[in-house]
Amino acid sequence: MPSRRRALLVLLSLASLAAASMVAALAAGSLALPPGDVLAALAGSDNVAHAVVFDLRLPRALAAFACGGLLALAGALMQVLLRNPLADPYVLGISGGAGVGALAAMLLGLAGLAVPGFAFVGALAAMLLVFGLAHGDGSWTQTRLLLTGVVVAAGCGALVALILTLAPDQKIHGMLFWLMGDLSQAVNPLPALGVLVVALLAAIPFARELNLLARGADHALALGVAVPTLRRIIYVVASLATAVAVTTAGSVGFIGLIVPHLVRLAVGNDQRLLLPASVLAGGSLLVLADTAARTVVAPIQLPVGILTALIGVPVFLTLLGRSART
Amino acid sequence: MILQARHLAVSIGPHQVCRDLDLTLAAGERLAILGKNGAGKSTLLSTLAGLRAADSGELFVDGLSYADLGLRDAARIRGWLGQDHSDPFASTVLEAVLTGRHPHLSRWSWESPSDARIARAALADMRLADMEDREVRTLSGGERQRVAIAALLAQQTRLCLLDEPLAHLDLNHQIATLELLSLRARRDGIAIAMVLHDPNFALRFCDRALLLFGDGTYLAGPVADVLDEANLTRLYGHPLRRLATADFSQTAFVPE
Numbered sequence: 351m352p353s354r355r356r357a358l359l360v361l362l363s364l365a366s367l368a369a370a371s372m373v374a375a376l377a378a379g380s381l382a383l384p385p386g387d388v389l390a391a392l393a394g395s396d397n398v399a400h401a402v403v404f405d406l407r408l409p410r411a412l413a414a415f416a417c418g419g420l421l422a423l424a425g426a427l428m429q430v431l432l433r434n435p436l437a438d439p440y441v442l443g444i445s446g447g448a449g450v451g452a453l454a455a456m457l458l459g460l461a462g463l464a465v466p467g468f469a470f471v472g473a474l475a476a477m478l479l480v481f482g483l484a485h486g487d488g489s490w491t492q493t494r495l496l497l498t499g500v501v502v503a504a505g506c507g508a509l510v511a512l513i514l515t516l517a518p519d520q521k522i523h524g525m526l527f528w529l530m531g532d533l534s535q536a537v538n539p540l541p542a543l544g545v546l547v548v549a550l551l552a553a554i555p556f557a558r559e560l561n562l563l564a565r566g567a568d569h570a571l572a573l574g575v576a577v578p579t580l581r582r583i584i585y586v587v588a589s590l591a592t593a594v595a596v597t598t599a600g601s602v603g604f605i606g607l608i609v610p611h612l613v614r615l616a617v618g619n620d621q622r623l624l625l626p627a628s629v630l631a632g633g634s635l636l637v638l639a640d641t642a643a644r645t646v647v648a649p650i651q652l653p654v655g656i657l658t659a660l661i662g663v664p665v666f667l668t669l670l671g672r673s674a675r676t
Numbered sequence: 677m678i679l680q681a682r683h684l685a686v687s688i689g690p691h692q693v694c695r696d697l698d699l700t701l702a703a704g705e706r707l708a709i710l711g712k713n714g715a716g717k718s719t720l721l722s723t724l725a726g727l728r729a730a731d732s733g734e735l736f737v738d739g740l741s742y743a744d745l746g747l748r749d750a751a752r753i754r755g756w757l758g759q760d761h762s763d764p765f766a767s768t769v770l771e772a773v774l775t776g777r778h779p780h781l782s783r784w785s786w787e788s789p790s791d792a793r794i795a796r797a798a799l800a801d802m803r804l805a806d807m808e809d810r811e812v813r814t815l816s817g818g819e820r821q822r823v824a825i826a827a828l829l830a831q832q833t834r835l836c837l838l839d840e841p842l843a844h845l846d847l848n849h850q851i852a853t854l855e856l857l858s859l860r861a862r863r864d865g866i867a868i869a870m871v872l873h874d875p876n877f878a879l880r881f882c883d884r885a886l887l888l889f890g891d892g893t894y895l896a897g898p899v900a901d902v903l904d905e906a907n908l909t910r911l912y913g914h915p916l917r918r919l920a921t922a923d924f925s926q927t928a929f930v931p932e
Contacts, residue, residue, distance in 0.1 A: 352771065352786060352787060353786065433764045434764060435765065558778060558781070558783075559778075561775065562775055562778060564764065564765055565763065565772075565775065566758070566762065568722070568727055568756075568758050568760070569758060571727055571747070572725060572727060572754075572755070572756035572758070573751050573775065573776070573778045573779055573831070574747040574748040574749075574750065574751030574752075574778065574779040575747065575778075576747055614765065614766070618766070618768075618771075619765040619766055620771070622786075
């Protein structure tokens with residue numbers, strides 16, 4: 351029996367996990383700080399610790415949290431929209447479009463905000479393309495949407511491969527980092543955090559209707575859910591969340607696929623709890639993964655996408671094995 | 677009249693389900709919809725439920741069209757049981773039945789203890805009282821079907837449209853379900869239209885029958901008038917005979 355009190359308890363414990371992951375992210379690094387000193391460093395000024403924590407680690411940790419939350423939210427929404435537990439934020443080609451945009455900017459020698467700018471335009475173009483094509487005959491079935499998305503993603507993959515082939519050697523390193531997911535370029539976390547809040551606030555009012563949509567479109571329609579409108583809202587929210595996440599951090603893999611499943615196993619599939627819980631869990635996981643990515647083989651920084659995939663693959667396979675047995 | 681159809685024409689793809697269908701359903705009435713596979717029984721039922729549009733004609737629920745009612749108000753008057761109960765995600769039996777309470781809840785409210793009481797009563801009616809914590813994907817086909825019917829009962833609508841409510845049920849639960857629906861019709865005045873495959877059940881548990889012949893023509897009327905050897909033989913394309921028990925207390929249609 352779903353209840354508000356249980357939901358609040360789960361969200362409170364996940365919020366503490368998020369806070370703990372932030373402290374770990376602020377404390378760890380070449381200048382190691384005990385957790386107690388982190389607050390002092392944040393509060394104080396004019397010292398090295400303040401500069402390191404406030405100017406370097408905090409923006410990066412917040413960006414990681416926002417991207418992890420956005421990807422987990424988009425993944426949970428896509429899984430309901432497509433009624434497919436294997437759906438993730440990238441399945442409909444959004445990250446492919448962003449990848450084409452970002453790599454094209456790098457190939458043209460553009461720098462700074464041009465790369466995320468092009469990535470965002472690419473993501474939006476892919477989103478509108480899939481939306482337009484899948485909507486063709488007005489029926490908007492989930493199979494048609496999924497097929498259209500997968501085909502557009504494959505087309506984007508070919509363009510990405512083409513750009514990598516054409517690119518001069520010295521640019522390939524940066525391109526590969528972008529494709530694997532990398533937070534070292536994330537300087538301003540505020541847009542992603544803002545979009546995370548807006549996307550969650552846009553999705554939460556429809557959470558109970560999403561529970562019904564997950565059980566079947568006709569079933570939901572007979573229970574009074576405006577299914578076509580709801581699908582459009584969910585598609586736009588999930589796509590924009592994905593676009594902002596990949597614009598900020600590149601194509602970080604697996605967060606959007608496994609976090610909703612982890613949360614689902616722990617707390618069930620009630621979207622009223624699943625959506626905010628996925629945001630907190632996804633954010634915390636990416637903060638921890640990014641902290642590990644910049645410390646385990648320091649001074650070398652790994653792309654965070656490598657660590658989320660290395661953690662994500664065994665966790666996901668274990669989950670899949672468990673669900674096959676029950 | 678809870679349900680009223682006037683000059684309704686329904687088709688799916690190139691197939692004409694019915695032309696010029698006039699149908700009314702009053703409180704407490706039970707209607708059986710019979711026909712061959714592919715005759716369009718489900719298509720007609722979902723049209724009557726407002727889930728798809730008719731080609732032409734008028735359809736009123738409680739005197740209003742579905743467009744005038746709106747989705748939410750319609751869902752508080754009319755319940756629909758579909759054939760497909762696939763569950764891509766895990767959920768408990770109780771959660772599945774509580775979905776029936778959705779149209780009665782406002783956007784921000786959560787299921788209250790009284791909603792839970794209604795859901796548990798529906799589970800008990802479907803003889804599932806001890807299964808509320810089971811995961812729906814571990815249920816048998818018949819148990820899953822009874823959970824879906826329980827969700828429909830929890831919706832507490834005055835019009836129930838059921839597409840093959842007896843699918844996957846054993847004989848015991850087939851009779852129990854039909855008796856429960858008849859009791860609801862008699863006691864609470866619920867109007868029921870259901871797709872059935874057994875003319876004997878239609879004869880015993882329904883007041884009226886609608887025969888869809890699959891070519892756009894139909895026959896509707898009291899079961900005693902409509903269900904006879906000639907009509908059923910034409911309906912199913914297979915000869916049927918009516919047999920009676922020795923004391924003539926019960927009769928049954930038997931395929932030859």
